[in-house]
Amino acid sequence: MVIQINKLTKKYGDLTAVDNLDLHIQKKEVFALLGPNGAGKTTTIRMLTMLTIPTGGKALINAQDVTSNKVKKEIGVVPQHMNLDLELTAWENLELHGRLHRMPRDKLKARINELLTFVEINSRAFELVSNFSGGMKRRLMIARALMHYPSILFLDEPTTGLDPQTRRKIWDLIRRLNATGLTVLLTTHYIEEAQILCHRVGIMDKGRLIALGTPQELMKKVGEVVVEFFGGTGTSYKFFASRQQALEYVSHFRGDFLIREVSLEDVFVEITGRKVGD
Amino acid sequence: MSFYAVFWREMVTLKRTFFKFFASRLVSPLLYLIAFGWGLGRGIKMDGGNYMEYVVPGIIALSAMSTSFNAVGTSLNISRLYNKTLEEYLIAPVTTQAFVLGKALSGVARGLIASLIILGLAFIFGAHLILNGWFFLVIILTCFLFSTLGIIAAMTINSHEDMGNFNTFIILPMSFLCGTFFSPNQLPDTVAFFIEILPLTHASLCLREIARNGNILPISLGVLVVYTLALYAGAVLVMQRVRD
Numbered sequence: 001m002v003i004q005i006n007k008l009t010k011k012y013g014d015l016t017a018v019d020n021l022d023l024h025i026q027k028k029e030v031f032a033l034l035g036p037n038g039a040g041k042t043t044t045i046r047m048l049t050m051l052t053i054p055t056g057g058k059a060l061i062n063a064q065d066v067t068s069n070k071v072k073k074e075i076g077v078v079p080q081h082m083n084l085d086l087e088l089t090a091w092e093n094l095e096l097h098g099r100l101h102r103m104p105r106d107k108l109k110a111r112i113n114e115l116l117t118f119v120e121i122n123s124r125a126f127e128l129v130s131n132f133s134g135g136m137k138r139r140l141m142i143a144r145a146l147m148h149y150p151s152i153l154f155l156d157e158p159t160t161g162l163d164p165q166t167r168r169k170i171w172d173l174i175r176r177l178n179a180t181g182l183t184v185l186l187t188t189h190y191i192e193e194a195q196i197l198c199h200r201v202g203i204m205d206k207g208r209l210i211a212l213g214t215p216q217e218l219m220k221k222v223g224e225v226v227v228e229f230f231g232g233t234g235t236s237y238k239f240f241a242s243r244q245q246a247l248e249y250v251s252h253f254r255g256d257f258l259i260r261e262v263s264l265e266d267v268f269v270e271i272t273g274r275k276v277g278d
Numbered sequence: 279m280s281f282y283a284v285f286w287r288e289m290v291t292l293k294r295t296f297f298k299f300f301a302s303r304l305v306s307p308l309l310y311l312i313a314f315g316w317g318l319g320r321g322i323k324m325d326g327g328n329y330m331e332y333v334v335p336g337i338i339a340l341s342a343m344s345t346s347f348n349a350v351g352t353s354l355n356i357s358r359l360y361n362k363t364l365e366e367y368l369i370a371p372v373t374t375q376a377f378v379l380g381k382a383l384s385g386v387a388r389g390l391i392a393s394l395i396i397l398g399l400a401f402i403f404g405a406h407l408i409l410n411g412w413f414f415l416v417i418i419l420t421c422f423l424f425s426t427l428g429i430i431a432a433m434t435i436n437s438h439e440d441m442g443n444f445n446t447f448i449i450l451p452m453s454f455l456c457g458t459f460f461s462p463n464q465l466p467d468t469v470a471f472f473i474e475i476l477p478l479t480h481a482s483l484c485l486r487e488i489a490r491n492g493n494i495l496p497i498s499l500g501v502l503v504v505y506t507l508a509l510y511a512g513a514v515l516v517m518q519r520v521r522d
Contacts, residue, residue, distance in 0.1 A: 012522075049369050053521050072371040083362040087291045099283035100370035144366075 002027045002152055002183045003048070007057035010043050010207075017043040019207035020057065025200075030174065030184040032194035034264070035204035041187035042080060044204075045156050048185070049077045061152060073101065076145030080156040080187075082137050086130040090121055090140050093129060094147055101148035115143040119173065135166035142173060153177060155186040159193060171197055191265040201264065205272045219262045222270045230256040237269060280372040284380025285387075292388065303345065303392040304399075310337050311396075311403050314459055324461075327490065334400040334407060335485035336458035338393045339420055343478055345392040346385035346421040347449060351428025354381065355441050358432060358520070374517040378429055378510060385425025386418055393417045407489040412499075416488065419502040420481040426509040433516040457482035477505040 003025040010018040018040040025031045033041040046052035048059055050066055059066045062074050084093050091112055098108045116122040119139040121132075129137065138158065145153060155174070159167040174197055178184055188194055194201045195215045203211040203218070211218055223239030225246045239262065240246040246259050292299060310333070319329030357363045367377055400407065431444050455462070455469075456478035462470045473479055480498035487495050 051365060051368055051521060069371050072369060075369075077365075077369050079362070079365060081362055083365055085287070085363050085366070086361065087294070088287070092287075092290055096283065096287050097366065097370070099286060100280060100367065100372055102280060102283075102371070 001025070002029075002062060003185065004060040004063075005044075005048075005057070006059070008044070008047060008054055008059055009056035010040075010047060010052060011055045016207050018047065018054075021207075021209055023202060023209060023212070025183065025185060027183055028178065028181055029200060030178050030186070030198045032198040032201045033185070033187045033204055034189065034191070034194045034201050034268070035187075036189060038206075039204040040207040041204055042156055043207075045077075045154050045185070045187060049075060049154055073148060074151050076148070076150035076153045078138075078141045078145045078153070078155045078158060080160065082134075082141070084129045084137055084140060084144070086128070089126050089128055090116065090132070091125045093140065094144055097144045097147045103148060111147060115146055118146075119143045135162055135169065138162060138166070138170060139173065142170070142177075146177070150182075152183045152185065155184065157187055157189070159188070159190065167193075191263060191268070195264050203268055203271060210271050211267065215264055218264060218267045222267055223262055226260060226262050226266050228258040228260070229253070230258075237266065239266070239270065280370075281376040281380035281383070284367065284372065284377055285383050288381070288384030289387065292384070299388070299391070300395070303341070303395050307337050307341055307392075307396040307399055311399055315403055315405075325490075330400070330403060330405045331407065331489065332486065333459060334396065334405050335489045336482045338396050338417065339456075339478055339481040339485055340453050340458045341392045341396055342389040342417050342420040342481070343424045344449060344453065346389035347424040347428040347431075348445070349388040349428070350381050350385040350425040351432045351444075352441060354429060354432035355435060355438060359436065359438065364520075368520065374514050378426065378513045378517055381429055382422050382425040382510070382513070385428065386421040389421030389425075390414075390417060393421075408492040410488065410492055412492075412494040413485060413488045416481060416484045416494075416499065416502065419499075419506050420477070423477055423502065423506040423509050426506070426513040429513040430509065430516050433513075433520055452476055452478045457486075477502060 001024050003023070005021055005023040008018055008021040009016065021040075021044060033044060035041050043052060047054045048061065048066055050071075061071045064071050085096065088096065094112045094115060095108060098111065103111065113122070116125050119142060121136060121140055121143070124132070124136070129140065132140065142158075158174070159170050162170065171193070174184060174186070186197070198215065200212070200214050201218060202209050223241055225240045225243045227238050227240070227246050227250055229236045229238070238249065240249065243259065250257055250259065311330070314333050315330040319333060322329040324332035354364070397407070397409070431441065435441050435444060455465070455473050456476050457473070458478070462473040462479060465473060480501045484495050484498040484502070487493055
């Protein structure tokens, strides 16, 4: 077990941002916390990376409490917001990270070259980061998080605000990193991202973990096929175990409807009664 | 040695913007020297010497204070509230003591450069000052303590506008009242007593005594050391409480 979270809680006054979260993440797993804005995903990551102090509960990373300084060497963090140092070049951003982690000088240069090549920024290594596009900045943030050879990578909304092409580039990077043995915990509100990238998904809403499993397991829980009915009062959904059952059900229905396979978004709607973006 | 990584980052950016920094640090002291040295100060005798030699140590203390406070405080406040680059240090295995030390030393470096610029100008303007190790030790302590004050301000003030207000209500009055341009003894007793508690007063008094006679004022040096240690401890404490 790489990450063990037991009854982790964070309260801000009367607001409970994360409520008794229990979660175990395995080595080499790509795990997504999925949920709408304000679900508690970012607060969870901030607690695991000690940017936020939990109100209650406990979290262990590689069997060590997250408050331990040793944990900092095990984790790489890519926050949701762009927090590269805009007054430094790409190279200097990585060098600063390496120096903060006390990497030996001889290894530092080789590692920076390796990572800049990996994220395809080596041709612009000595340019100020302020000149970079959003996608380049995000790739550099991933490279920075990997500088000190962490075993776990935290990615908070890694593709928010990026165009579809850049998003796919980031997905490819995450897949390649996982193939090298890296454990990845990411948060997202993009259903497709969780479905494509992740071995398991945890759905959060209002600070609580309300569903957990592989995307296939979660989708099977609600059914194989969904029928969307478009009426004057809005769209309603009905789930079926097979396409045959769905076809039989709609055979006497007069009105507009759509039959399609169940997605993770349907799971979310079925569990919470609302869409992920709501 | 992780404080060095923090210091290294500041030196990289200082090197990149050195000419801009150099030019900006040249303007205020030049104006002070022209206005108070040549203009208002011409013909004025202070403590038996000419006013230029009286005012230069004060201007050095004032410049050391404002340069180190602003260099560390303003950039750290922006880093915490707007750029969020502070998080890079918080998730790294760097102790708060090392972080504060690295930041404060960067303020010392900038403050020392600003002080050297004034010394250069003062000699061009014809001032005769005694410079020794004590003189530079006092400048270093002044820069260090105001850098750590900058850290405390940056970590506790929650808007860039209020950082400006801190400058207006705390730093600016100290610039003029703490023995920079005139002796605090000329002020009413209660005001003078209050002024003599402040660190810039002791920095000005110390630098002036060294520049004139080559002697250190032990009490003023002691006050600066106490302020340095107390503000360093305060800065470490506020840094430890930065996590929500």
